[in-house]
Amino acid sequence: NNDVEKLTQDPANWATWGGDYAGTRYSKLSEINTQNVKNLQPAWSFSTGVLRGHEGGPLIVNDVMFIHTPFPNTVYAINQKTQSVIWEFTPTMDADVTIPVMCCDTVNRGLAYGDGKIFLQQSDTVLTALDAKTGKRVWSVQNGDPKLGMTNTNAPIVVKDKVITGISGGEFGVRGFLVAYDIRTGQLAWKGYSMGPDKDTLIDPKKSTAWKDGKVQPVGENSSLSTWEGDQWKIGGGTTWGWYSYDPKLNLIYYGSGNPSTWNPTQRPGDNKWSMSLWARDADTGEVKWVYQMTPHDEWDYDGINETVLVDQEVKGKMHKTIVHFDRNGFGYTLDRETGELLVAEKFDKSVNWASHVDMKSGRPEVVPEFSTEHNGEDVNTVGTCPAALGAKNMAPVSYSPQTGLFYISGNHLCMEYEPFEVSYTAGQPYVGATLSMMPAGADVLTGKKDDSTNLGQFTAYDAKTGKIAWSNKEQFSVWSGSVATAGGVVFYGTLEGYLKAVDAKTGKELYKFKTPSGIIGNVNTWEFEGTQYVGVLSGIGGWAGIGIAAGLDDGSNSTNSEGLGAVGAYRSLSSYTKLGGTLTVFALPK
Numbered sequence: 001n002n003d004v005e006k007l008t009q010d011p012a013n014w015a016t017w018g019g020d021y022a023g024t025r026y027s028k029l030s031e032i033n034t035q036n037v038k039n040l041q042p043a044w045s046f047s048t049g050v051l052r053g054h055e056g057g058p059l060i061v062n063d064v065m066f067i068h069t070p071f072p073n074t075v076y077a078i079n080q081k082t083q084s085v086i087w088e089f090t091p092t093m094d095a096d097v098t099i100p101v102m103c104c105d106t107v108n109r110g111l112a113y114g115d116g117k118i119f120l121q122q123s124d125t126v127l128t129a130l131d132a133k134t135g136k137r138v139w140s141v142q143n144g145d146p147k148l149g150m151t152n153t154n155a156p157i158v159v160k161d162k163v164i165t166g167i168s169g170g171e172f173g174v175r176g177f178l179v180a181y182d183i184r185t186g187q188l189a190w191k192g193y194s195m196g197p198d199k200d201t202l203i204d205p206k207k208s209t210a211w212k213d214g215k216v217q218p219v220g221e222n223s224s225l226s227t228w229e230g231d232q233w234k235i236g237g238g239t240t241w242g243w244y245s246y247d248p249k250l251n252l253i254y255y256g257s258g259n260p261s262t263w264n265p266t267q268r269p270g271d272n273k274w275s276m277s278l279w280a281r282d283a284d285t286g287e288v289k290w291v292y293q294m295t296p297h298d299e300w301d302y303d304g305i306n307e308t309v310l311v312d313q314e315v316k317g318k319m320h321k322t323i324v325h326f327d328r329n330g331f332g333y334t335l336d337r338e339t340g341e342l343l344v345a346e347k348f349d350k351s352v353n354w355a356s357h358v359d360m361k362s363g364r365p366e367v368v369p370e371f372s373t374e375h376n377g378e379d380v381n382t383v384g385t386c387p388a389a390l391g392a393k394n395m396a397p398v399s400y401s402p403q404t405g406l407f408y409i410s411g412n413h414l415c416m417e418y419e420p421f422e423v424s425y426t427a428g429q430p431y432v433g434a435t436l437s438m439m440p441a442g443a444d445v446l447t448g449k450k451d452d453s454t455n456l457g458q459f460t461a462y463d464a465k466t467g468k469i470a471w472s473n474k475e476q477f478s479v480w481s482g483s484v485a486t487a488g489g490v491v492f493y494g495t496l497e498g499y500l501k502a503v504d505a506k507t508g509k510e511l512y513k514f515k516t517p518s519g520i521i522g523n524v525n526t527w528e529f530e531g532t533q534y535v536g537v538l539s540g541i542g543g544w545a546g547i548g549i550a551a552g553l554d555d556g557s558n559s560t561n562s563e564g565l566g567a568v569g570a571y572r573s574l575s576s577y578t579k580l581g582g583t584l585t586v587f588a589l590p591k
């Protein structure tokens, strides 16, 4: 979309979730720098009126700010000069049908802009286009059915004349898909499933490729169907609830697919393709250019949906148009985004132990039998697997600085116990099939050596050309907030306790922190208004890591740790630092 491309080239705007189509979350603004960031101050704030997990961040389009809330998904257009609401929109949704089938809090990862419209992907799966000037609904389309466990939490993106969205519900046996609708009418343009017959996945057996035996090769017929028993693929998961990026020159859309359903691996023999995979699809037709599976036959809930960042880098002496992806499974992957060639796959947290390494020829992880929940079997508790199910990193998007050539990763540092059990499928009911508990990794990020550390997270700088960690800062809790890197040499991110932090992009040295009203799981964005650089973030504790507080699951007792899909116990002490909230805080240097 020319409009979006132009807007994202002007750093005064922040017009898409990633700041640009490539998802770099890098800003060319440099008014705030390593020297003066210590003087940063809150300039103004705005309460959203909702007290649940606030993911995503503010969009800035030609000086107008657009923010969104978790369920009930209110959208506000805000005049920055008067800090007043230009319009607001709240969709009508059935809370009783929708909220019970949202797995990990009632979050929403944000809005998309294009063609004079704001696109809101509602929790109840309705995709709505609003007139950006008036907030009037232009069209709505039903993208799924909450009665079958389908919901939405993702931020859409606008590509040419289409808006791209996905689906959540991997814990309810939903078969994932990526889908494109016409931005003018909402009419369905194409829909590509994560699994099933080639006509459903939009895989061309001869033209679509995958990495095999050290080279890129056509995937062949029924590459998905042949990896499932019977028609299990129909309830196979592989949902698409993360972030999508786009390369206008190659005309390809990139994203990852999630875990196969159920979490009990014994119940679904095979590689379960193409769950847990990176995808490149043609933006006009949805046809698959290439696909790469990171975690074949998942046994740990290592959803592959984390963001994909598109930057050009020299790897092993050769320039590549690369795609970089930091997976839940703890490996950072660098591939050639034109061909799908696997270039680098290294651990970005060395405590990761479920696999020793990725075999670069087959592209498959070398699984350590001790941590294979299938090897150990149903009704057996596999202990000491790292990372925990919520990953070495969850959905909070990384940033990339072309100044340092480094990626900045919001990370988790937990291990888990995982016990799979037999579960039967009932439409619209949880189809989880495992109980979990999580605990601190207690190991060094840089070496993997066991130690007495208790931190549940860290913020790490990583070189995706070589697969090496440059530096890593411990955080008491998981970092669940997307970072932004700037030309001022600063990287900003938020913490679960509620701090907005600024660190030196080169060294990781902490330069500034400010405690916002609630825990931060939103993305920090930056933009310019009337000649001043602003930094803004939504606070509001929640998401999977904050589910204990957000959903009131933490009664303070020391009961077994399976509540909140296993997250409540590990994060219990978070309630000493923060409480529910829903606030946008905007920062600037004093003038």
Ligand SMILES: O=C(O)c1cc(C(=O)O)c2c(n1)C(=O)C(=O)c1cc(C(=O)O)[nH]c1-2
Pocket: 055, 103, 104, 105, 107, 152, 153, 154, 167, 168, 169, 170, 171, 239, 240, 241, 258, 259, 303, 389, 390, 394, 395, 542, 543, 544, 545
């Ligand atoms: O399989 C799915 O469809 C699905 C959906 C979501 C979601 O939509 O938020 C999450 C997950 N899985 C998930 O595995 C997960 O770790 C997770 C964390 C969060 C969050 O917002 O903190 N959502 C989700």
